[in-house]
Amino acid sequence: MTALPTLAPPLSRLAGLLPKPPASVALTLLARRIAARHPEIVSRLGYHAGATFALDPTDLPVVMVLTLPGGVPRIRLQKDDAGTDCRISGKLSALFALVHGAVDGDALFFSRDLVIAGDTAAALALRNAIDNAELDIMEELQHLAPPLARALRPVVALLERQTGVALHRASGVN
Amino acid sequence: MELVCPAGTPAALRAAVEAGAHSVYCGFADETNARNFPGLNFSRPELAEGVAFAHRHGAKVLVAINTFPRAGDEAIWHRAVADAEKAGVDAVILADIGLLAHAAKHHPKLRRNLSVQAAAANADVINFYAREFGVSRVVLPRVLTVAEIAAINRETEVETEVFVFGGLCVMAEGRCSLSSYATGQSPNMNGVCSPASEVEYVQEGAQLAARLGNFTIHRVGASEPAPYPTLCKGCFTSGDETGHIFEDAVSLNATELLPQLKKAGVTALKIEGRQRSRSYVAQVVRSFRAAVDALEAGRPMPTSALAALSEGQASTTGAYAKTWR
Known part of the structure; x- marks a missing residue:
């Protein structure tokens, strides 16, 4: 295992207390904004867009379940990966780093920082589609709701310190 | 160069x-x-x-x-x-x-x-x-x-x-049929060696097992690096011996x-x-x-x-x- 930082337990517990339905709606809105701005994500998924993905930050007490009915993302927070086709799990810092292109997914897999279970092809398709999109979560948030993005800046700064991963696209590869 | x-x-x-x-x-x-x-x-x-x-x-x-x-x-x-x-x-x-x-x-x-x-x-x-x-x-x-x-x-x-x-790849490339044998899909015809659709990672107690088709390619402990699920880098047991036949990972x-x-x-x-x-x-x-x-x-x-x-x-x-x- 590499030295990827673990989310501080108080923050993890705090995240666990968030009411799941409104948090799911917020994440769905963000995912839809990302999909609208990066339509190539869904096209790269091909028929794997029909899969149900569990994104499992192992240092958080919730699992994000991603579906794309009709090519439109929906995220549901739940306590485990029940009812999903594949699970991608790792520390929140590993998942953030992967989304932002700061680390290589295979390298995280070799080091056991990333674990894939279930439908490997669907997980691989999602990873490759996200990597190609060159995502920047803060930029996406800014596009979705500028006032919210401004309000969340201190929270994001705290998350960046906690995860050790910048919540924007990795420099040098964008 | x-x-x-x-x-x-x-x-x-x-x-x-x-x-x-x-x-x-x-x-x-x-x-x-x-x-x-x-x-x-x-x-x-x-x-x-x-x-x-x-x-x-x-x-x-x-x-x-x-x-x-x-x-x-x-x-x-x-x-x-x-x-x-x-x-x-x-x-x-x-x-x-x-x-x-x-x-x-x-x-x-x-x-x-x-x-x-x-x-x-x-x-x-x-x-x-x-x-x-x-x-x-x-x-x-x-x-x-x-x-x-x-x-x-x-x-x-x-x-x-x-x-x-x-x-x-340690094989005569373009002529290797190991993956074809295990999965029915050919690296040389379909363009996929160890196709992801045939790969499955399964936690077996403390070990992570990688399967390709119906074959277990290797098992690694919690602290060991995980390799790709390719047959040529697989770790197999025959009789009392366990080891990599072709090449290590x-x-x-x-x-x-x-x-x-x-x-x-x-x-x-x-x-x-x-x-x-x-x-x-x-x-x-x-x-x-x-x-x-x-x-x-x-x-x-x-x-x-x-x-x-x-x-x-x-x-x-x-x-x-x-x-x-």
């Missing part, structure tokens, strides 16, 4: 060019190339955009159309060659003799490189490909020593390209051999990894560009810090420094 770098996606192509690639190789999102994995590769418009981007930055784009056409469906491969030329690529990388003949006849101005999938491993066969199909460059299989590469270069005018980093890293490869007459250095992320591409290309620049300037080879990116987190110089066959 020319640094030839992988790109599985348009983002990886840009990362490779920005990190200092002289050339980038990629493929179409279908069975015409040997990295036909989910979510990877290029549509026709993406290739045209990638070529324009690379050319603006002074880099070349090579397109791998290096699987073997299926009988009755040759048109798919013919169309790939035509579309690559239309996109303005600098060369196509081909393996099949029939496709080479087609490209030489119908696309004579399109440069033709011979893929590693052709497993051309001696000067006679390389000269044959050059004479009959106008091949300009050959990508040598990863089973030759540096001395053998030098011997080939003494007897041919065809440029040679060798792998210097990444996944280490390691990656190639020939940084230290670059001076010898240059002396052996090699024209181009190839980095494997079209299935890898733009982060991998950027890191490896930057490292090798520094090494190539150091070599050209007569400086010592820089120390490589790429172990974490290697399968098994371990590296080898492969066949270059030993005889395997």
